[in-house]
Amino acid sequence: MDHVVTVETDAGAARLHWHRARNPRTVLALGHGAGGGIEARDLQALARTLPPEGVTVVLVEQPWRVAGKKLAPAPKTLDLAWRGLWPELRGPGLPVVAGGRSAGARVACRTARDLGARAVLALSFPLHPPGRPEKSRRDELLGAGVDTLVVQGGNDPFGKPEEFPGGDFALAEVPHADHGFKVPGRAGRTEEEVLGVLTDAVLEWTRSLR
Template identity: 75%
Template sequence: MHTVDTDAGPARITWTLPPEPRLVLALGHGAGGGIEARDLKALAAALPRAGVGVALVEQPWRVAGKKLAPAPKTLDTAWRGLWPALTAPGLPVVAGGRSAGARVACRTASGLGARAVLALSFPLHPPGRPEKSRADELLGAGVPTLVVQGGNDPFGRPGEFPPGEYELAEVEYGDHGFAVPKRSGLSEAQVMSLVTGAAGRWLASLV
C-alpha cells in the first residue's frame, strides 16, 4: 500500500502482485463505497494466480474520510494523477473499476494509454431514469472494454445497453453490488466466481 499525491489530494494504492505479472489491472471503487467491495476483493484475490497484478485504488475523498464523492471531473483528475504510479512497474495497465470507478476508467482510458477497460456494474443511468443515459462514456472509451453487469442492476440491466465496440458479461439475478436473491440458487462465492472468471478469461485474451 502506498500513497500518491494528486491535484485532488492524496490517493492510495493497494497492490497485489504475482511473482511475474503479465499486466496490471487498476480498479477504482464506486461513489457509495471503497475497495472493500466484494467484487474488487474477489478480483484482487483471484487474478494474481493467473499472472495479473491488481492495484486497488482509493480516491482522495475516501482517503480523507469524506462520505460524499466529488464531481466526476475531480475523480478524473485524481485518476490521471496516480496513473504514473500504476505504470511504474513497466507493464500494460488495464483501467477498471466498479460503478463510478468504471465511468472514470472509460472517460480517461484513451488519453492515458490504458490497454483496455474493465467496467464492473457500469451505471448506464440513474435508477428509474433511463433517459439520463451515460452510454457515451462507455462507447467513447476507445479501447477494448468488458462490462460485467448484474441481470437486475437498477442502474442498467444488460438488455438496456446499446450496441457498441465492447463485450458484456451478465451475472444473472445480480443487483448493482452483484448480490443475488435466494431463489437464484447461487451462493456469494459462486457469484464472485462468475465475476472473476469472466474478467480472467477476457484479460487472458489481451496478452
C-alpha cells in the same frame, strides 16, 4: 496484499493497494464506486483471484475516501485524481488495464484513451440512474476507445444487460445480481458461485488481451 502506496495528486492523496502477481503480464487498476470503497465484494474477489493467474491488481482509493469524506466529488475531480496516480501504475513497465466499479468504471472509460490504458474493465457500469433511462451515460462507455469488458448484474437497476447499446465492447452477465453483485436467496446461488462467474469472465478476458 503486498503493500500500500500513498500518491499525492492535484485532488489530494490517493492510496494504491498492490496485490502483486509473481510473474505478472499486466496490471489491473480498479477504482471504487461513489457509495463505498475498495472493500466491495467484486473488487476484493478480483484482488484474490487474479494475481495467481499473472495479473497484478491495484485497488485504488480515491482522495475523498482517504480523507474520510462520505460524499464523492464531481466527476472532473475523480478524473483529476485518477490522472495524477496513473504514472505510479505504469511504474512496473507492464500494460495497464483501467477499471473500476460503478463511478470508478465511468472514470476509467472517460480517461482510458488519453492515458494510454491497454483496456477498460467496467464493473456494474451505471448506464443510467435508477428509473431514469433517459439519463443515459452510453457516450462515456462507447467513448472509451480501447478494448472494454462490461460485467453487469442481470438485475442491476442502474442498467440491465439488455438495456446496453450495441457497440465495440464485450458484456458478461452475472445472472440475478444487483448493482453490488448480490443475488436474492431464491436464486439458489451462493456468494462464492456468483463471484466466480464474475472472476471467471474477467480472467478469460484478460487472457485474450495482447
